[in-house]
Amino acid sequence: MRLFLPMPGVTFHAPHGNNSTKHLMILMARPDSDKQVAVTSVTTDRSTRATDNSCIQLPTDHRFIKHRSYVSYVHAEFMAVDAISRGLDRGLLGLDETLTPEVTTRVVQGALASNRTPRDIQSFVHAYGSSWL
Numbered sequence: 267m268r269l270f271l272p273m274p275g276v277t278f279h280a281p282h283g284n285n286s287t288k289h290l291m292i293l294m295a296r297p298d299s300d301k302q303v304a305v306t307s308v309t310t311d312r313s314t315r316a317t318d319n320s321c322i323q324l325p326t327d328h329r330f331i332k333h334r335s336y337v338s339y340v341h342a343e344f345m346a347v348d349a350i351s352r353g354l355d356r357g358l359l360g361l362d363e364t365l366t367p368e369v370t371t372r373v374v375q376g377a378l379a380s381n382r383t384p385r386d387i388q389s390f391v392h393a394y395g396s397s398w399l
Contacts, residue, residue, distance in 0.1 A: 274374055276365075279330070293305050295395030303345055304342060304390045304391055306338060308337055308338065310335050318380055319336065342383055
């Protein structure tokens with residue numbers, strides 16, 4: 267079993283859609299009493315209406331990011347810590363480096379500020395991620 271500490275700023279790769287493309291996923295809050303966390307993905311910025319400027323990511327923010335990107339809060343979701351752990355153990359998910367404290371703060375603040383973050387995710391991040399700020 268792989269050591270996995272669910273805390274804001276931890277990143278992992280997860281498959282996207284029906285292909286093998288992996289997306290960078292970011293934990294935005296520590297687990298609640300049900301061992302759920304809030305996660306979201308990072309998407310390449312193609313300068314479309316879909317771009318969420320609440321938290322722009324640059325290649326200097328994480329080694330996986332190759333182009334100007336943004337945190338896609340509209341795709342934020344809850345995940346069970348146990349499901350992430352099992353995915354890591356089975357090789358379905360790939361653990362990556364943790365974000366710096368500065369970048370993690372920007373991600374958490376962006377989740378609270380973005381009008382695209384689902385309200386239940388915002389409430390969760392406010393309760394379990396704001397201690398990071």
